[in-house]
Amino acid sequence: QVQLKESGPGLVQPSQTLSLTCTVSGFSLTSYHVSWVRQPPGKGLEWMGVIWTGGSTAYNSLLKSRLSISRDTSKSQVFLKMNSLQTEDTATYYCARWDGYWGQGVMVTVSS
């Protein structure tokens, strides 16, 4: 059974770094790529980046300077790190497989 589950802090202070983990089960990260998507409250979906089966990555150009995606295949985990957070980064963050599987999302608020 394919599952993805995001975890991380619910509150981050401005200018700090966000660290999120996507723990997957039911499939191997070497067989399927995983994307990160975020959604500010009441707004639409924004693709952030992807880590492919071989471990290479691609990022949204608007976030590229602040964003890093990595993984630990032995732990079936994908990591998102984004620095210099601002209030406009407040959003629900999802990890997803494009063939139909999404995590439940984790709400992150950027506030002092």
Place this chain on the structure above:
Amino acid sequence: DVVMTQTPVSLPVSLGGQASISCRSSQSLVHSNGNTYLHWYLQKPGQSPQLLIYRVSNRFSGVPDRFSGSGSGTDFTLKISRVEPEDLGDYYCLQSTHFPNTFGAGTKLELK
């Protein structure tokens, strides 16, 4: 970046009626491998997006045949016939042919 223009923003419908949502891309979504990576999602309040249609016209597992997708190149349509209460929510198109992947801004399907 590929801009996905999704219309309408809001779509009032009657139960049992039909709905049609358009998504137009700023460039062709035909990949060099010949496939067209245009997908449709439904997001219900408080839930993660759920895949309805992948690669233009293929229904995801468990999606009723009331949902149909069509189109080619830069012009795509999602049709919902015999609208049921569980169809209400926010619909998004997503292109994953080009990087960065991009979503449409969304269409809210609501009761008339």
